[in-house]
Amino acid sequence: MTRLSNKLIGASALSLCLMSATAALAAAPGGTVAFLMPDQASTRYEQHDFPGFKAEMSKLCPDCKVLYQNANADVAQQQQQFNSVISQGAKVIVLDPVDSTAAASLVHMAQGQGIKVIAYDRPVPSTPADYYVSFDNEGIGKAIAQSLVQHLKDKGVPTDKGGVLEVNGSPTDAAAGLIRNGIHAGLQGSGYKTLAEYDTPDWAPPKAQQWVSGQVTRFGAQIVGVVAANDGTAGGAVAAFKAAGVNPVPPVTGNDATLAGLQLVVSGDQYNTILKPSEIVAAAAAKVAVGFLSGQAPKAERTLFKTPSQLFKPTVITAKNLKTEVVDKGIVSPKDLCTDRYAEGCKKLGIAN
Template identity: 45%
Template structure:
């Protein structure tokens, strides 16, 4: 969903068009405060959380009233996130908004919140159980389809169909990573491409992705025609391994999150594509729902996923050909952000400016 469409839904929700309540009821007094929301994000490896999700969420909450946001980042540690959630509940948070490090481990957080009648919004990653009040994310299987479709098409265009491919998937504890992987396999498995090996990257750690790809290069050498990387951080690790091994030309590499470094890699042809997810409507919708729940208002959604009211926004594939129409047009990155002196010539060649 492009920003205009997603924004329309946010406005509708914020305006009070909230019908039949589904999910955990709002706090009914007790030790919970009616002015405090906890925002618990999973890691700093993925640049989007600190750069976009947190500030956009906090800004929207501030627009809606005099509310406090208790923020914590778990640094990819499920036990640490558990402690952060417990601290937020002890401090009286009236709503928890969680992007889980581990979808299964986070069920205990939801259970603890349910016991205190504190609603839980599953943000970006769907928690595997408990009574969730809302889920807001993107169509994550479609992310994998977009990545793999661009990947397969690029390999065919480059006449690399006879080469082998590597798949650098996301974290095995991230529920979204399984969806990206499933979507990608839907396309790749039917493409006729030869899968040399695949790897689930612990914690989305780019260094681990780099280490694994380096080992695969030693094993397979020039037969690596492409690397499916599930996000831009792991793509960066894969590209670093390829560069260190002096692989020329670079194989086709995918990504996700439209990180600035990835957009610049598109310009230099180090990375073929990324996936842009309009984080502003996602973060603002989560803030709108959190405040509505804090106020005791009723909330519905256009979808229901595993019994939870949900909104899934639309991801968009980005290549060098549509940078201006996507991330720049939305204000996600500016031309000045992208076209630093080191990339000035590449920007000019691509018509960015």
């Protein structure tokens, strides 16, 4: 994927004014900040979150040292990495926890040593962190579910002939729980029943695929759609239908606007995804981190799990607005998007490679 255009970054920066004392930010003292991510199943952390965080830190605090670790979905490994960055002098830790419950002890330990913890993307419900930065996860779940429901109704799919599958995220991820709550709210009152739902361990696409395969055997043509919580699980669902010879694939939702997810939207195999450029949240986390280093208490628009929070509103992407919201804004280039078998789909959407 290409980097966000300068225009989009400039517009986003205006909405990310978490501290008023800009001059103080620019003059922030040097310090060590850690950026600890949860897994590599999603490519976003390596390709977008960390590069976005590092770039913003370089601008706001050139003398700051940034430590980066990825736990690869291993709770014990994240514990070791947390201890390691503390021993290396981290004064602020940006934490996207593998296990939101287990992370409570990490927050306690850090705060006991005067170290600030910024919960990132995934909250720590049982223990207040010093700040929480994320897109609105419950809003994401509700938006993708409502988008699917509207699509089914527009297509005249009857509510009494079947229902939907729900493929949730990891059971140890509090953000996945928020997305699940949003999905339930989005489906409520729609008339479409939930045939079955599944919490996908570690957000692993192969596990989502295996579960959906079983449901295809169980329910067959009764499945009129799938609410999948992210693009990885969506890809697993699509693969399950294709392996079973189902054509066309029922509409499948997604989230994260990964390149693979966007390509499935282009090909018509995935109905929607959520655009939430990780660089936006990463930049916000960097601003908060530098504020803590400067001794400033960042302002918050709301409180979630007793933690001052900044939540950003995402955008639902379908084939109808993919070109204007993603390609025309420079978030993804046609060269990257319209490869091989996706070239024909791009042409139909008016995307010139």
